[in-house]
Amino acid sequence: MSNISSKALSSFKYVYLIVFFALLSGIFYPLITDTSFETVISGILVLFLGLAGGVLLYKTTTSETKREIFFVVGFILIGISTYLIFQLTGRV
Numbered sequence: 660m661s662n663i664s665s666k667a668l669s670s671f672k673y674v675y676l677i678v679f680f681a682l683l684s685g686i687f688y689p690l691i692t693d694t695s696f697e698t699v700i701s702g703i704l705v706l707f708l709g710l711a712g713g714v715l716l717y718k719t720t721t722s723e724t725k726r727e728i729f730f731v732v733g734f735i736l737i738g739i740s741t742y743l744i745f746q747l748t749g750r751v
Contacts, residue, residue, distance in 0.1 A: 680706045698747065705743045712736030 684702030689695060715733030719726050745751045 676710070677703070680710075701743075701747060705740050705747065708743070709737055709740035712738075712740060 680703045681699070684699050684706060686699055689699060712733045712735070715729045715736065719729040719733060722729060742751070
């Protein structure tokens with residue numbers, strides 16, 4: 660029984676992250692202004708890319724092996740995410 664509740668809790672945290680990123684990237688803006696959802700979907704994907712970089716940086720502190728790989732790839736993903744954010748806002 661605890662295995663089922665553990666899986667439900669694990670899936671709930673992913674649903675929570677998707678909803679949080681959707682709200683953070685402005686899911687209501689296209690509804691109000693009657694524009695496309697294209698920027699919202701790309702915003703959600705950019706935020707997930709940054710989250711993956713942050714998770715890899717966290718793995719750097721907890722992993723005994725592959726520490727350098729997690730560190731480098733984590734910063735690369737965060738850098739790419741930052742660049743894409745600037746590109747989406749038109750500042751690059």
